[in-house]
Amino acid sequence: MAVDEADVRKIARLARIAVKQDDVATLRGELNKILDWVAQLDEVNTDNVEPMTSVVAADMKKRQDIVNDGDKAADIVKNAPETQDHYFVVPKVVE
């Protein structure tokens, strides 16, 4: 499966990365080289093989459903580029 330039632009859009028109062809080449190489997995028979979901056999622990952290609004917004009254400020989303 190879990607064309339209695919590259679509992937970039999905990944939320602005790609310059000049870079699309280069990226396409690089992505196709990687995709070509990973295609060797097609040689492996994976019929009746379960996909891995957990790399180490361990039961996931559940914590008690209680509040054990919080009240840190100032900490949470501390590193944001733009904030107001403990809110993150973003460009206008709704017209």
Add this chain to the structure above:
Amino acid sequence: MSELLDLTIAQARKKLKTRDISARELAQAHLDAIDKSAALNAYILPTPDKALAMADAADQKLSAGEGGALEGIPLGVKDLFCTTGVRTTACSKILGDFTPTYESTVTQNLWDAGAVMLGKLNCDEFAMGSSNETSAFGPVINPWRASGSDKQLVPGGSSGGSACAVAARLCLGATATDTGGSIRQPAGFTGTVGFKPTYGRCSRWGVVAFASSLDQAGPVTRDVRDAAIMLGVMASHDPKDTTSLDLPVPDYEAALEGGLKGLKVGIPKEYRVDGMPEEIEALWQQGIDWLKDQGAEIKQVSLPHTKYALPAYYIVAPAEASSNLARYDGVRYGLRIEGDDIISMYENTRSEGFGAEVQRRVMIGTYVLSAGYYDAYYLKAQKVRTLIKHDFEQVFEDVDVLLTPTTPSPAFGIGERIGDPLSMYLNDIFTVTVNMAGLPGISVPAGLSSDGLPLGLQLIGKAFDEEMLFRVGARLEEAAEFTGKPEKWWA
């Protein structure tokens, strides 16, 4: 002064306890060495004030006959670990001056045991790389050079700053992380010991995420004992990380004792790859002989899916990365580049903030997870991963540990492979299998290449059996008698 820098953690610990040396003079000696190490670019943020304050606190405890397992020991911290009040960037522009208001569990464990933080260490951007050339702070330079050459070499990656700092005597040990070989490969390139524990042994809480099902923290040190000392402190069960193992942390130093008589060591034939330099092959054979001479039984074994581990990794890791890195959107952390609307703000921020390799991996990850391709790529890779793990489980029914080379070559030159992502990825061919199966692995410096560069041998163990790696690693280290040290050309 250089005597202080050449101490191992175990030696320094003893001298600190008997008060032959103070934590302050030990920290100061390292800070002075760091000051003169700009040419290596290992430290991207030294923290001298913090180091001296922590050292003074350690001296107080030590004078009172108190103190933890690492009291007064100066360490470097890979910039992937969040440190309260100290800038943490993952060596990416996108995090800007991000200054965490919390501490990673691993580093907290170290400070609780009395360790002293010297500063933050360079690494590949978001730990994506095998040469430490993708860092937004520029490449780290390997303190080692080939005999008679002044060509600059890479230290390996992604924990290149950690390995460089330990090899160049800029700290006694360093934290590192390993997603596909990022502790062991740089350890191999710099003549240091790198230990990647079983997935879940160290908490991932507060470590900047790359590929969550593969990421694992571990130490880089100058010998195997020091790795045991550091891992004993770094490892813990952490309720804040649901994948952290709820198992007692064994006494790893005690595990260093013990001979090899009756142990079965597996030699996987699939690790003998085309084009592997003869000297790597010879070193591997030497390692086999060393273990055999000490009474180990050597068994040829087969891990048939080995060659598929790397391509499967380059589906799984980018997929997880594309998801983990979605949080860098110009809203909550660091960099924001304005646009016409919110989407273009996201796109401009991520285009400006992520380097080329990170963008490439996020795009590959986005593609393999996208509608219509998920089954063909991502699900297929996770099935192959099951087969890789199964290979190991079968082999470990017959053997106690596996011995392989750490890397298919010694350190290469700056700029030599960065233009070709695939040839860069092949660096991790011997290390990535371990992450795919969640197993522990250690790289031990075992010899020098014909042109005088360090080479490592890797031991791979069963899940949870770090103790076996410390025991066999210590015997391998004794046999190899590696005493190599880079010439100090940078200061």
